[in-house]
Amino acid sequence: MADSTQTPEQRELSLVGKVEMRIALTDSDQKLEAILKTYLAPLLLKLASEYQSVRNKVITVCQHVNTRTKPETIQLPVAGLVRQFKEQQNSLVRHFDLLYIQQGVSRLTQREKAELLPVVISGISTSGSHGAQIFNLLLRLLEAFPLPIRGSNEDAQMRKSLEVTDSDAAYLASWLGKFLLFTPQKGTSTSCPGLTGEDYAFLNLQGKEELWNPAAGGLNLLRTKILAAKLLASGLFDDRERFLPAVIASADSASPISDVGEDMLKRAMPATDLEDENLVYHLFKMYFGEGEAPRVKAPLRLKILGLLNKSVRSTTFANKIMRIVDDGISPPSMDGEDTVMSNSSTSNAGIGREAAKSRTAIFQYINFVARYGSTETLHAIATRVVTRLRDFIENQGWPRPGPNEDLVSRGYTYEVIGILSKAGPRSTLVEDEHPSLDLLRWLFESQARDSSGSSIVVSIEEALSTVLSAMARIEFTTDEQGVLEGLLIDQMSKSAELQENKRLRSTRFVAVRFANRCLPYASVRARWIDVLGIGAHGDRAEVREEAERGLSPYWHRMLNGSLNASQPDNIAFPSFDATVSQFFSGRTSDDRLEPFALARQTSKDYRHCFQHMTGFVRRLIFHEAMTANGIATNVDSEWERRIDAGAESDEHTRNAIKKHLKVLASDLSRPLQVLLNALFVGLVENVSGAGNQLADFIALAPNALLEPLVLNVADILPVLQSNDHARRTAGAHVYGVLASHPSAQDQAISTQLKQISAALSKWQSGVGAALNQAHGAIVGLGFYFSRASYRGQSFQTSAEFQQLRQTILSIITESREASLKEASYMALGQLCMFNAIQATALGESRELRNAIDRVYETAKTGDEAAILCLGQMSMVLGEESSEDSDLRYLEEQLYKLHEIRQAEVHFSVGEALSYVASGWRSEALATKLDIEGPLPDGPGRNDSLTRVVDRVLADSGMTKPALRKAATMWLLCLVQFCGQQPEIQQRLPKFQTAFKRCLGDRDELVQETASRGLGLVYEKGDRRLKDDLVRDLVSSFSSDKQSQLAGNVSAETQLFEPGALPTGDGSVSTYKDIMSLASEVGDSSLVYKFMSMASSNAIWSSRAAFGRFGLSNVLSDS
Structure with missing residues (x-):
């Protein structure tokens, strides 16, 4: 009955009193431990009572309990208290639960601690205002908790077996990551890098003393961080949750932590989307700090930059990117810790490896932004970033850096300036108003004057090269082009006098490259820059090579990537x-x-x-x-x-x-x-x-x-005495044209001729320079008198002319000096071409033929001057019906030159034959007239061309290889130089037959000559002849009848290459060899077998010539 009359308050007080009594009556620690295990948690639960008296009574009992539980041997019911803590929301209950949990946890065995950890983790995200204490409790339990082997089945099932919710895992990963950032601060500081004051207080339990002092019962911070990192690496978390803590851990200065962090990061990266905007924002927030949270330390910022360097999304944060650059080159902060790109001496003195790495990472990231950033972002930041970077270099000291400056960063800065200039807006390089190309001018000056060393110069050159590729795409206005031209010319001028302009090195090469790539070929000033580059004889060879390419329209277009074959001539010239x-x-x-x-x-x-x-x-x-x-x-x-x-x-x-x-x-x-x-x-x-x-x-x-x-012709006289053969010859030619000019003063020219003639007498006894003077005098007088003759001036009786004539004839007949003979052949040829000398002036017929013979003796050695001289001498010889005329005699001497082995010489013989046959009507002489006026007069030619052509046509069909080869080349010359004359036109079909026959020749040069000859025949003929030629050629090359390509065979006809058919002591080569072999063996059928082989070989050679030498062009018009 008594109980039923008690109020609820009295009943609760009675229950508390009973528990108090039980505790008071225990007479041993073991009994007290048992009583507390049963009643401590329910007792603390009464702290949630609505009655103040009950709560006060419980607190009084707790004070007694506190006194009784001071011995470390008494175990408290920690697990039950933890569960109660999680189930209850009453703050007073939770407070006392935590007091006894914290007191009792250190008394637990390792196994009990390990069993307690899952209980602590479960529901940890709902810890509320006591979260700091619960998290600290978790840290204290980590040492005892055995983590399964990474990658094992237990590890994979750990999250499930511990019944960890996603919210708990996310909460715990976040605080473990923050814990890795935590560094206890001295004094009154309430934050550390990367953490807000609130975060710092949470991890530091509101400033609890001795919390991280192992000697006083606190935790070992380094050991606890290592355990936290290992827990993060376990299967308790997925890659998304552990990514940011892994980044933090990987940058830790303690290798046991950073090694675990690197491994986590490597595993987490494939599952992490670096294009996630929230993640990128969080990385930037860590990098810069936010609110009262200071930025993270330099090693972690380095890691963050490395991640941003892989995120295209990060390039859209223009303001953040600008902050990275601004921060990087800003003056040092008060403590100097966060300064990356400072130019102060104190900063430089204390700059470390991590700071240098951070600076490098900033440049790499800006490089990444320049490559992958959007146009909008780049246009927003490029100009400002370039300005900041330029300021950084100049603050280091420019062009001469100060002592102890970071030169590696200086080089990177130059390179990044180039990259951003290319990626940024046009105005970065070419100002919108009043363009001055200031940045380009600054880079040129840096290349010329920066004294930082060769590695920095390489970086400057790379920057200039990048700017070059950007400016090559810009279309300049007239004013802008003028500014660029002026800048480049200025660089060329300054590079010519390095010391005077206080320069260390030349900028010519880069200036020439800019002229060739950024200015049109039609720019006169750009071509002037090329000329100055060619004249840079003291500079590197590549300067002259680049300049020469710039003067060539082809190479200029090639350098600018415009080799459009469909528009070969679209380039504008200056x-x-x-x-x-x-x-x-x-x-x-x-x-x-x-x-x-x-x-x-x-x-x-x-x-x-x-x-x-x-x-x-x-x-x-x-x-x-x-x-x-x-x-x-x-x-x-x-x-x-x-x-x-x-x-x-x-x-x-x-x-x-x-x-x-x-x-x-x-x-x-x-x-x-x-x-x-x-x-x-x-x-x-x-x-x-x-x-x-x-x-x-x-x-x-x-x-x-x-x-x-x-008026200045006298200046040429020293040239005639030069020791340079080519210069002497050119000077003689020029003197002949100018001195014979109608406006020349007779008295002055007469004096000059006497002066020149004085050197003629030196030919007999002179050596070295004296011989050269005689050579110049002979050629000079030859050119003068020949041109004077053309201009109708009288000189035949002059002493100088007579002396020249006699000297020439004497040298031809007596001298063995090659240079004098060459001069004499050249002079005599010129005099004969322009009718300045008559045949009678060369002596009687016998003397004339003696001179011809002497010239022939030199000509048959392959001397082209002598060969052409023979042809030119014929131009003063008239046609006669007699077979024994001087012209016929000279002609025969030319024919005998077929024995010359140098194949190319026969083109000179063919040209000489065209002189014999046609005189000035030969197109070979059309370019020899170097004075304004009509063609010179000379002995007529009526029958000579017909005679020469018929003779050469006949020789081209001969079996003697040397004669056939020579005649084929002569035919080519005749059809080329005389092809429009009726005598040739009438015989074009015969030329065609001769050339076609020679296509089967074993000599490739003969094949090529015949092929080119057929092309010329095609060009010279009318439409009917062209059609006939095409039909004939197609028939020849498509028919299987060997007779189409057959020729005459004699004993000396070469059918096979020497050595192709060896016989032991020789080889079968000619038709005569085949006959001899058949006779020795006694088998006449061998003749037919060998001839069949030779004929088949000739057909294939002919078809090869058809493709090799372009005869297919003949068919293109058919």
Whole structure:
């Protein structure tokens, strides 16, 4: 009855009192331990009572319990208290539960601790305000918990067996990651790198003393972090949950932690999406810190940069990227710990390996952003980042860095500037308003003046190369192009005088590359830069090579990746007038100088590139002339050679140039006068190659254009005495044309002739330089008198002419000096070509033939000058009906030259035969007339061409190999040089037959000659003949009848290559050999068998020639 009358408060107080009594009555620790195991948790549960008196009573009992449980031997019911803690939400209950849990956990055995850990983990995410204590409890239990082997079945099932929820795992992974960042701070500091004050207080249990002091019962921080890292690596977490803690662990300074972290990170990376925006944001937050949380330490920032360097999504955070750069090059912070790219001496003194790595990582990341960032991002950051990086270099000291500066970072900075300049907006390189190309100018100056060392120069050159590829894609306005041209010319000028301009190295190579890649071929100033590059004789060879490529339209187009075969001629060329103005007039302080003085001054200033200046300008005007007259000038690798060859030997091209020059001369073109005088100065001042340029040019110039130059003709006299054979010869040619000019003063020329003639007498006794002077005098007088004859001037009775004639004949008949004989052949040939000497002047018939014989003796050695001289001598010999005429005699001497073994010489013989047969009607002589006017007169030719052609046609069918080869080449020359004349036209079918027959020859040169001959026959013939030729060729090559390609066979006919059919002591080669072998063996059938083999071999050789030498072109028009 008494119980039923008690109030709820009294009943609760009674229960608490009973428990108090039981505890008080225990007389041993064992009994107390048993009582507490049963009643401690229920007792603490009464702290949740609604009655203050009950709660106070429980607290009083707890005080008694605290006194009784001080001995370490008394075990407390920790597991039950933990479970109660998780089930109860009352803060007072939880508080006392935790007090006894913390007191009792250290008294547990290792096994009990291990069994307790799963209980602590379960529901840990709901720990609320007591989370810090529960997490700390977990850390204290880690040492006792045995983790299964990584990768084992127990490890894989660990999460399931411990009944860990996703929320618990995520909560625990997050706090374990933060714990790895935790570093206890001295003094009053309430945070550490990577953690907010709240996080720091959580892990430090609100500043509990001795928490991390093992000597005072606290935890060993390093050991606990190692255990935490191992727990994170276990199967309790998945890769997504452990990724960020793994990143943190991998950057730890303690290798036991970082090794586990690296392994975790390696395993987690494949399952991690680095393009996840939230993850990227979190990485940036760790890198920079957020709110009151300081940024993480440098090693971890290095790791984060490495991850960002793999995330394209990270490149969209423009502001964050700018912060990375700004932070990297900002002045040092107060403690200096976070400074990465500082230029202060104190920072430099203490810079460590990790800081250097961080700086490198920043550059690598910016490089990554430049490569993979969006256009929007790059345009937003590039200009600002480049400015910051440039400031960084200049703050180190520019162009000379200060002491103890980080030069590795300096090199990286240059490279990144180049990369960002390419990736950024156009305005990074070319300013929108008032363009000055400041960044490019700065990079050039850095290359020239930065004294950091060779490795830094390599980085600067790489930056310039990257900028080059960017600027090559930019289309410049006229003003912008002008700024770039001026900048590059300035670099070329400064590089010419390094010491004067306080430069350490030349920038010519890069400047020339920019000119070739970023400026159009039509840019006159760009071509001037190329010329200056060629003249850089003291610089590296690659400078001159690059400059020479820039002057070539083909290579310029190739360098710029525009080799479109369908548009071979779409390149714009510089203007001739503008080019001359840039190369010459623009190079002196006084543009009013006369052309000759201007040319001489330019030659003096730019001697090493003067030849290329004149050569380029000369080709420009030739190209303009050809283009104006509709002559195709394909821009390919042979463009220069084709222009030069056309101006020298193609009649159509030469006529176009003559016409163009005549128009310019009539307009009193100053640029043309400057070019002509420059070519003249090149010859006079011994500029390499200039002599031939001038000789070829004046051969095309009208008399009016040459007239001002005649005043300076005396300057050529020293050239005639030069020890340079080519220069002497070119000078002689030029002297002949200019000295014979109608405007030349007779008295001055007469004096000069006497001076030149004085050297003639040296031929007999002179050696060395004296012989060279005699050579120059002979050739010079030969060219002069021949041109004077053409211009109708009288000189035959002059002492100088007579002395020349006698000297030539004496040398031909008496001298054994090769150079003198060559000069005599050249002079005699010129005199005969232009009718300056008559046959009678060479003596009576016997003396004439003696001279012919002497020339022949030299000619049969393969001397081309002698061979052509024979042909030229025929031009003063008239036709006679007599078989014994002098012309016939000379002709026979030429025929006898078929014995010469040098195959190429026979083209000279063929040319000489065309002189004999047609005189000035031979197209071979069309390019020899180097004075304005009609063709010279000479003895008529009526029957000679017919006679020569018939003779050579007959010889081409002979069985003697040497004669057949020579005759085939002569036929080619005759159809080429005389093909438009009726005598040849009437015999084109015979030419066709002869050439077709020679296609089966065993000699490849004969095959090629015959193939080219058929092509010429096709070109020269009319439509009917062309169709006949095609049908005949197709029939010949498609028929199986060997008779189509048959020829005559004699005893000396070579049927097989020597050695192809060896017989032991020799080989079967000719028809005679076959007959001898058959006779020795006594089997006549061998003759037919060998001839069948030879005939089949000839057919296949013919078909090979058809493909090898391009005869298929003949069919293209059919």
